[in-house]
Amino acid sequence: MTAAPEPSTVKRALSAHAAIGLVAGALLYIVCLTGTVAVFYPELQRIEQARAPEMAKIAPAAVQRGVEAALQAEHGAPLTTHLYVHMPVPDLPRATITSDTRATHIDANGALAGPEEIAWSDFLVALHYTLNVPGLVGMTIVGVLGVMILALALSGVIAHPRIFRDAFLLRARNGSGVGLADWHNRMSVWSLPFSVAVALTGAVIGLGSLTVYAMALLDHGGDIQAVYEPLFGEEGKPDKRTAPPPNVAAALDYMAQHHPEVTITYVTLHDPLTRGQETQIAAEHERRLIFGETYRFDAGGRFIGVAGTSDGELGQQAAASTYRLHFGNFGGLPVKLAYILFGAALTVICATGTYIWLGKRRRRGHDEPRLLKAWDAVVWGSPMVLALTLVARFVLGNGAPLTAIFWIGSLLVVALAFAPIAPQRFRKALQVLLPAVCLLAGGLALA
Amino acid sequence: MPSDMVLTIAVVASVAGIAVLRLAWSRARRSMPLNAAGWGLLLVGFIAGWIAAGAWGSSVAALWAMGAAFVALAWAALTAPKGKAPASNRRVGMLPEGNEPRRIGGRLLTFLLVGVVAVLPSVGAALAIGKLGGLLGWSTANAVATALFAMPVIWGLIAYAMLMETGRRGQLKVLALSTIPTWPALAAGLLA
Numbered sequence: 001m002t003a004a005p006e007p008s009t010v011k012r013a014l015s016a017h018a019a020i021g022l023v024a025g026a027l028l029y030i031v032c033l034t035g036t037v038a039v040f041y042p043e044l045q046r047i048e049q050a051r052a053p054e055m056a057k058i059a060p061a062a063v064q065r066g067v068e069a070a071l072q073a074e075h076g077a078p079l080t081t082h083l084y085v086h087m088p089v090p091d092l093p094r095a096t097i098t099s100d101t102r103a104t105h106i107d108a109n110g111a112l113a114g115p116e117e118i119a120w121s122d123f124l125v126a127l128h129y130t131l132n133v134p135g136l137v138g139m140t141i142v143g144v145l146g147v148m149i150l151a152l153a154l155s156g157v158i159a160h161p162r163i164f165r166d167a168f169l170l171r172a173r174n175g176s177g178v179g180l181a182d183w184h185n186r187m188s189v190w191s192l193p194f195s196v197a198v199a200l201t202g203a204v205i206g207l208g209s210l211t212v213y214a215m216a217l218l219d220h221g222g223d224i225q226a227v228y229e230p231l232f233g234e235e236g237k238p239d240k241r242t243a244p245p246p247n248v249a250a251a252l253d254y255m256a257q258h259h260p261e262v263t264i265t266y267v268t269l270h271d272p273l274t275r276g277q278e279t280q281i282a283a284e285h286e287r288r289l290i291f292g293e294t295y296r297f298d299a300g301g302r303f304i305g306v307a308g309t310s311d312g313e314l315g316q317q318a319a320a321s322t323y324r325l326h327f328g329n330f331g332g333l334p335v336k337l338a339y340i341l342f343g344a345a346l347t348v349i350c351a352t353g354t355y356i357w358l359g360k361r362r363r364r365g366h367d368e369p370r371l372l373k374a375w376d377a378v379v380w381g382s383p384m385v386l387a388l389t390l391v392a393r394f395v396l397g398n399g400a401p402l403t404a405i406f407w408i409g410s411l412l413v414v415a416l417a418f419a420p421i422a423p424q425r426f427r428k429a430l431q432v433l434l435p436a437v438c439l440l441a442g443g444l445a446l447a
Numbered sequence: 448m449p450s451d452m453v454l455t456i457a458v459v460a461s462v463a464g465i466a467v468l469r470l471a472w473s474r475a476r477r478s479m480p481l482n483a484a485g486w487g488l489l490l491v492g493f494i495a496g497w498i499a500a501g502a503w504g505s506s507v508a509a510l511w512a513m514g515a516a517f518v519a520l521a522w523a524a525l526t527a528p529k530g531k532a533p534a535s536n537r538r539v540g541m542l543p544e545g546n547e548p549r550r551i552g553g554r555l556l557t558f559l560l561v562g563v564v565a566v567l568p569s570v571g572a573a574l575a576i577g578k579l580g581g582l583l584g585w586s587t588a589n590a591v592a593t594a595l596f597a598m599p600v601i602w603g604l605i606a607y608a609m610l611m612e613t614g615r616r617g618q619l620k621v622l623a624l625s626t627i628p629t630w631p632a633l634a635a636g637l638l639a
Contacts, residue, residue, distance in 0.1 A: 009611075011537070012610075012611045012613065013611065014537060015610070016607060016610030016611055019557075019610055020606070020610065023558060023562070143599070144562060144566075144602075146599060147599045147602045147603045147606065148562075148603075148606070150599065150600065150603035151603040151604075151606040151607045151610075154603065154604075154607050155607055155610070164472075165472055165477075166472075167468070167472060167516075168468075168469050168472055168473065168519055168520070168523055169523070170520055170523035170524050170527055171527055171530050171532065172523070172524040172525075172527040173527045173528065173529045173530060174527075174529075174530040174531065174532060174534075176531060176532070176533060176534045177534030177535075178530065178532050178533075178534045180534075181534060181535065186520050186523075187517075187520070190513055190516035190517060190520060191513060191517075193509050193512075193513060194509075194510075194513060197506075200596070200599060200600065203598075203599030203602075203603075204595055204596055204598075204599060207598055207599055207602075208595050210566065210570055210598070211570055211573050211574075211594055211595055211598045212591075212595070214570045214573075214574055215574060215577065215591065215594065218574060218632075218633070227591060230586070230587040230588040230591055231588050231591055231592060287450075287500040287501075287503045287504070288500075288501070288502075288503050289501075289502045289503050289506060308588075312588065313586045313588035313589050313592075314589055314592075315585075315586065315588040315589035315590070315591060315592030315593065316588045316592070317502075318592050318596070319588075319591075319592045319595065321502060325502075325506065330503060330506070331503075331507060335507070335510065338510045338513075338514060341514070341517065342513060345517070359534065360534075360535065360536045360537065360538070361542070363534065363536040364536050364538065364544070366542075366544060
């Protein structure tokens, strides 16, 4: 008796694997590439706006001054529904206050210190999260790509009955196509836990809105907040009558006294300057996957309770663990470096899958130089154009049209693939241009 | 035992598990004891990680195991001899060859069924799981979280099952069967 699947099952699984990989290949490649780079989102922000004020920590009274100054700066505009204070943490030691319409740094004394200018870092994350498609549609598309990675993992394992037995066999110096297939299969099998974890968490983040929307329609008359509340805690009851700014300093003092072991990451003000306002403090707990626990305070800074993401129901803890497990920011630099390695492996797996398919067709007598060049344009051109957007950010400033540059640039490179250029020359040109543009972007970043 | 020590045990067991599997799979004949020892050590690493620091500890142990495997792969790549073994040219049927029909409409329909329509039974099944959790006495948070995690997994399984079918009738059958959990959940919601 053997656990190996039937040959016909293997054949159909390989077809299923190829179908998903080829249809979703280019978008998967871009999402994996940008996700890998975005592991260093906080560090990229520091590079992009190097002159913003930095501090290891900030006093509660300074945060209070910063909040009041930021709310004062909003005067005349529609009242912001939320105000977020990013607190200085080791990988991003900056304090930044974000309202519905603007983001401003504050210095260690709480004085406003100029606008946050991280358009490229935000563009990179938006490209990964939504492929720059606005609203829920983009998130849903990327969520579907997460589902497709799950299906690719399953079909890939079934399509290769010896995938575990051969898991250390890497014939890297075989140029006939075996080497490429070995790289694809070996990296796939050994990064499988990582791939499944980031695909599942990415799909949950991207598609969660669809499930929640359906639950809200079916059980809560369309009230989406009612579905999320058991997971992430409730917000205060709205009362739009005006009120003075909340006492954020008292809330932070309470945290320092009662929870000195946690790292405060965000202070969030719900409906500020109204009688319904509430302060929520998000704090990371050491050696936990959860993004943090949420501590709730009333306008006077009196403690109300916690949301329960750290010690509440298992479902709360699981839902709160999705984000850091996906982003790789749960263990400092070592975990980030591991995510870079495995993220790069997943990106290479996406790239090699289509090359393997093209190679098989060529060996059966169907040479397709234009298809090969088009895939080269995706594989080598996308990172090149991404680096070009960083160059544009430094040359043109924070307002550079990064989304347009990336997508138009990428389409132009793919269009070039259909020009009468020899495939080897086309690939060589891209392989020379990619590091050249990366070097230029790096040079501008360090300048 | 301090959690740091347990975490160290988790890391060591994870790396050792990869080393033992490397040894087991390099032999000409399958060795059940070595295979079991390798997988067993990986399991020990996962459990010790969980004891030391819950899901965080198990995640760290898994990263160490994957890292160790990548080191072994890097070594395999560096020491690989030159070879000329012929590569596979198994056909996957993604594009027509010779005079075969293009079937563009059929391919588009498959894409729509798998990549778009399958969302409906996936959400439906997730709702059903949430409802079932409620009936079994789960807390609302646990039921909602289970539904959120179940939806993409179910979609992935439906996509796989549909693409394993060679004919349209088989694909539609999978799609129809996958809607079965939706109906009681929908009825319960509408009647509530």
